[in-house]
Amino acid sequence: PIILKDVNLQTLGIVVDADQDLQARWQGISDKLKSVGYDNIPKNTCAEGWIYEQNELPKIGVWIMPNNQLIGELEDFVAYLIPDDDQLKDKANEILDELEKLEINGYNKDDRSKAFIHTWLAWQKEPGRPMGLSITANVLKYDNEIIQAFINWLNKLYQ
Template identity: 25%
Template sequence: MNKNTPNLLLVEGTNDKSFFERVCKKYGINADIKVSTPVDLALPAQVGFNSKQGVINSLDALLPMLEDEDSVIKKIAIVIDSDIQGENNGGFTSTIAQIKNKTSKYDYSATHKYKNGGVEIPHNDSQMNPLGIWIMPNNRDDGTIENWLKDKILDSEKVMFAHACSIVSRLENKKFSQSSIAKAEIATWLAWQNQPGRTLAYTLKEGEELIDIEHVGFKGFVKWLRDFTI
């Protein structure tokens, strides 16, 4: 990791990474935040796999680094999906409980609090930085980053997106789970763009954005990111 980038943003996988790197670059905070996946960090195989659980498991290796004065990492924030309550330990309540199960081992508070639109778990030592958390879509509801993106799609794209959603809903014998419906809808919509097969980062292509960057929810997330670097 770049020694000049003490703020680590840990995300679930490579698609999320490219999207959040694009967000950071767009708002001039890419020099202040290193976006990584568990695999990027070269953690032990049983820990460092790209997924929601991989991010949570990585905290066992990362949180002790914050106590090391010589560590490059000074602040850590994670962005993971809530998913669906009752499905594979999904839902906000279950997700935050899994995170606290990790942080409790490193003297973090038993309670979380909302701050700057996101969530944080303070350390019991006030000199230590809290763990920053954003549980998609909104630190409250079930869902994923794709659910967060859906209501930010530009008006000019809404007819095409609605058609993509209709196609997905009518699909018989779906091979994906209920929690992946929004992912399928977004992927279908992106497959119909002028460069099919692009990832979420394509929605923020400079000058050709597909989502409303002035949306209050988008601006709120950017503010949370900015505040993370302070």
């Protein structure tokens, strides 16, 4: 909240993971924004992301990964960018299912989406390429609804 009081700050975009409780995440953000003077904050998240301008405070925007409507995180958002016809997607899920069934997975089940996306990325032509670079390298598609909604939110927030 201290950054919101910086007189030089004009716009602030907040991107956070919903994790396991979307409503609790939104409520936490809402409470912090109210504590520094924002009002008219909706009770629930907005599917298209939330943007608000209030006199004497920076323009604010909130996007809750993966899409403002589902629990999850950045890795779930990125998983939506895997091409629909990708054969490795199903195989990565099968492998993770098997590891969990045998109880030899080293990850917490709440981190399955992280395990999934990093497993899938490890099996690409250039193993281990970071998520962001995988978009620019066209390994991940960027022409679907979820990323267009995020881009629209960013453009509207920073216009």
